[in-house]
Amino acid sequence: MGRNWFDLFIPENLREDVRKVFHSVMGQKDTLGFLNFENEILGKSGQVFNVAWSNVLTKDVEGNVVDVTCLGVDLTERRRSEDKLRKSEIKYRTMMEAIKDPVYICSEDFIIQYMNQAMIDRVGRDATGELCYQALHRFDRKCRWCKYGETFQAGHAEKNIFSPLDKSSFNVSTTVFVNESGSLSKLSVFRDTTELIELQKRLQQAQKMEAIGNLAGGIAHDFNNILFPIIGMSEMLMEDLSSGSLEYKYAHAIYKAGHRAKELVAQILAFSRQSDQKKMPIRFQDILEEVLKLCRATIPANIKIEHKIQRNCGFIMGNATQLHQVGMNLITNAYHAVQEKNGKIIVALEEIKIDRTNLTDTGIHSGKYLLFTVSDDGTGMTDKVKNKIFEPYFTTKEQGKGTGLGLAVVYGIVKEYGGEIEVQTQIGSGTIFSVYLPLMSQSENQGAAEIKTEIKMGHEHILLVDDDAAVANLEQQILERLGYQITMRTGSLDAVEVFRSNPDAFDIVITDMTMPNMTGDQLAEKILSIKPDIPIVICTGFSERINKEQAEAIGVKGFLMKPVVKSDFASMVRKVLDDAKSENKG
Ligand SMILES: Nc1ncnc2c1ncn2[C@@H]1O[C@H](COP(=O)(O)OP(=O)(O)OP(=O)(O)O)[C@@H](O)[C@H]1O
Ligand SMILES: [Mg+2]
Secondary structure (H helix, E strand, O other): OOOOHHHHHOOHHHHHHHHHHHHHHHOOOOOEOOOOEEEEEEOOOOOEEEEEEEEEEEEOOOOOEEEEEEEEEEOHHHHHHHHHHHHHHHHHHHHHHHOOOOEEEEEOOOEEEEEOHHHHHHHOOOOOOOEHHHHHHOOOOOOOOOOHHHHHHHOEEEEEEEEOOOOEEEEEEEEEEEOOOOOEEEEEEEEEOHHHHHHHHHHHHHHHHHHHHHHHHHHHHHHHHHHHHHHHHHHHHHHHOOOOOHHHHHHHHHHHHHHHHHHHHHHHHHHOOOOOOOOEEEOHHHHHHHHHHHHHHHOOOOOEEEEEEOOOOOOEEEOHHHHHHHHHHHHHHHHHHHHHHOOEEEEEEEEEEEOHHHOOOOOOOOEEEEEEEEEEOOOOOOHHHHOOOOOOOOOOOOOOOOOOOHHHHHHHHHHHOOOEEEEEEEOOOEEEEEEEEEOOOOOOOOOOOOOOOOOOOOOOEEEEEOOOHHHHHHHHHHHHHOOOEEEEEOOHHHHHHHHHHOHHHOOEEEEEOOOOOOOHHHHHHHHHHHOOOOOEEEEEOOOOOOOHHHHHHHOOOEEEEOOOOHHHHHHHHHHHHHHHHHHHHO
């Protein structure tokens, strides 16, 4: 008692302020001083209390202040819990804001009460106070997937949704909680599953691809046997008919359709990597010439096809069928892009040198390349389409028109050759596909033979064996036209008998691989046991797994892949016969 109140109870840093307030209270006209004035005071042992003051002045008749009664209420505990609550609120808010998944809270009547930053970013603004279905998905009524009542009853729900706002898929997990006031709210967390779903789709596609591959392998043999006479017979008809006649046109149409079917089988097989794609030094310009001929024959004349082919380009390591596919696919796509507006396609091939000064961003190394470009002034592509064109099964064509395998095949081949493919496109103006294929160095291609297209003839006697009579007949006709003398058998046992009866009458045996009773290699072994130096050629279909090393070890001299084209037939038979002759001489 008797000591200065300010010095005893008020913390030093507040003394001046509190003194001022106290003086203004004392100077008041009214006897009721400030209510609710709050300040910190010090306890006996120096601890700090928060106190709210109510002050009452006592005045004498002249109005002089006699004394002041200060009633303090201790708010320390309340302040402490408020502070705790504030800190906890900051903690949870920070957590919510840190969550990368969009989160929001809404009331029972669909009003958004909170959105975290990720949700604000997704929606483009803080839509607190707005209706959830409008702000989040731009619907004008409650979302059709919203199991509102059920969620509030069960307390938790999960659903997969597709939001039209940004065409994304989400897994939404919703939890109900009770507010302080007793009302209910629900907190929903959106997990973006767009990529996951895309991955699942791709996995399904991969499985579909595998299934197609297996199926294709399975039917390819039979299918090629069917195609063989279609292509071969129509080819022969075309040779026999005068090129201006209607019949010639019909035969040509059959030939073209047969070719298209053959390519389709090759395409599917190439994609499922079931075909035998041996690489050798090759001149792309020769293949491109064939491709252009075929394209000119199939693409209507109102579409201009210009070509700038450098004739003396060097060799690349490649496979004729695959390179044919690269050319055909790119030109066919260009044709489809210009079809509507009678546009123009430019096909170019040149040798280029890439060094440090002209490196493209495609990631190819410096060196010599073949640059093959197909440009069109057609539809062009949006960025979204451009980003997907190399994916298998991606097509913008209507169902049944495109498989979406074309560019996937091209991409696979180009990459396999150590090359690159680049696309420049502008919607409405057109597209340029640039394919870079590494050229062989001079020393590498020294031994590379020119592709000879000259058809080689002969007169020797051939024993021809194939269990499919249509195929056998066609092969016989092709070989007879090449000048050979043919004995044909459709049964393997029968063939062995014919051979055994007069082995020296035959110069070469050409046999199918898959036959009842005896396979081609078994037949070869039998024949060789009768006459060890007779050359044998085996024809195989795509799906027939023949062990070439083993067949070569027993003495088989050559292999042909069905359907056999006349020129392949001619050169293989000639080569094997000539080799056998020079061996016999030596
Ligand atoms: N030159 C081009 N101009 C415009 N769009 C193109 C061009 N080339 C390809 N595309 C787009 O790329 C998609 C995929 O092409 P791709 O060749 O892989 O399949 P497709 O042509 O649709 O079918 P197919 O398997 O019969 O070739 C096409 O559907 C088309 O949308
Ligand atoms: Mg295509």
